[in-house]
Amino acid sequence: MKRRNFVDIFLGGSLLATIAAFLYPVVRYVLPSRSAGGGVQNSVTAAKAGELPPNTAKVFKFGSAPGVLVNTAEGKLVALSGTCTHLTCTVRFDAETETLFCPCHNGRFDLGGNVLSGPPPRPLETYAVEVSGADIIVSRKS
């Protein structure tokens, strides 16, 4: 191979690699991800039965958004959206008051999703919870 051919191939390959490096992130951004599923999911296994001791909670993935599964002090399972209705921060369970708390602007919700205090304008969406064998299934209410 002549030196000139080698340089042409090397520069052409470099140019193609540079173009691919610029286009790849653009294509990934424009095309929806298969794993995201468009963010809509109607049912998910949120936890295993017995995984949550009383008065604890777990944040689980419900489609592309967080959900919160709470096992109350009385042993009742409650599931709600984990996305605060104010500015979409993820809420946390406060075991001391048995409420959901948003750390961004001190929003607070009861376990029925109702706003107790702070700036959130709407209640949290509540989900149906069902124990099926070893799984705790959380579903959107229709």
Ligand code: FES
């Ligand atoms: S984002 Fe939750 S209170 Fe502001």
